[in-house]
Amino acid sequence: MTLLQAEGLGRRVTNDRWLFRHLNISLAAGEQLALQGASGVGKSTLLNLLAGLDQPDEGRLLFEDKDLKIMGANEHLHLRRVAFGFVFQAFHLMPHLNALQNVMVPCLIAGLPLDQAKDRAKALLSALGLAAAYEQFPAVLSGGEQQRIALARALVHHPKIVLADEPTGNLDPITADLALELLCRSCREHNAALVMVTHSEKAAERLDRRLVLTN
Ligand SMILES: Nc1ncnc2c1ncn2[C@@H]1O[C@H](COP(=O)(O)OP(=O)(O)O)[C@@H](O)[C@H]1O
Numbered sequence: 001m002t003l004l005q006a007e008g009l010g011r012r013v014t015n016d017r018w019l020f021r022h023l024n025i026s027l028a029a030g031e032q033l034a035l036q037g038a039s040g041v042g043k044s045t046l047l048n049l050l051a052g053l054d055q056p057d058e059g060r061l062l063f064e065d066k067d068l069k070i071m072g073a074n075e076h077l078h079l080r081r082v083a084f085g086f087v088f089q090a091f092h093l094m095p096h097l098n099a100l101q102n103v104m105v106p107c108l109i110a111g112l113p114l115d116q117a118k119d120r121a122k123a124l125l126s127a128l129g130l131a132a133a134y135e136q137f138p139a140v141l142s143g144g145e146q147q148r149i150a151l152a153r154a155l156v157h158h159p160k161i162v163l164a165d166e167p168t169g170n171l172d173p174i175t176a177d178l179a180l181e182l183l184c185r186s187c188r189e190h191n192a193a194l195v196m197v198t199h200s201e202k203a204a205e206r207l208d209r210r211l212v213l214t215n
Pocket residue numbers: 013019037038039040041042043044045046
């Protein structure tokens with residue numbers, strides 16, 4: 001089954017300059033796609049479009065054969081909250097919540113009981129080597145620690161698709177391997193599709209396919 005389909009997707013940065021155009025992507029449930037290309041080529045912009053966080057200037061996006069544009073605002077919001085997991089390049093953790101609370105949020109929004117949300121969040125954080133950081137707030141954590149919390153938050157509610165923007169970019173090689181392994185395994189276990197922006201050849205090779213954006 002096609003989970004996410006982009007048809008003729010285009011994004012314009014100025015009136016006469018397109019970042020990309022006529023882009024077709026078809027992603028099946030459980031499929032893992034690496035998104036590559038030089039800095040500034042438009043990877044983050046494309047990921048935001050695929051997540052429905054931003055609007056394309058051309059083309060359309062279908063999720064489970066439904067056009068995101070035709071979908072009502074409530075349905076779209078529900079979809080984004082429940083079916084999508086997103087690791088932002090700049091993490092975007094909530095500063096007033098500690099690590100554990102940040103990771104629990106998607107579960108609570110999806111209506112899971114508090115205990116279950118807490119158990120899942122703890123399991124992920126501890127698998128990522130952050131068992132000692134549950135109570136810590138983002139401001140006192142390193143970039144690498146914040147990145148792993150952002151990764152846990154993208155997986156915790158078992159979304160149908162995970163969109164991850166350089167999710168191991170701030171990690172040392174050993175921790176990066178650990179995080180990548182967890183990300184791929186979690187997606188496989190829940191048959192979630194994965195689109196991952198990465199500059200790492202080794203990371204890209206683990207996934208099913210790759211898409212390289214060029215000018
Ligand atoms: N809203 C915007 N207005 C103008 N330029 C933008 C906007 N968003 C992105 N860009 C430009 O688009 C290009 C691609 O950005 P980005 O998607 O972040 O690239 P990547 O993630 O591949 O490094 C950059 O050159 C950036 O300056």
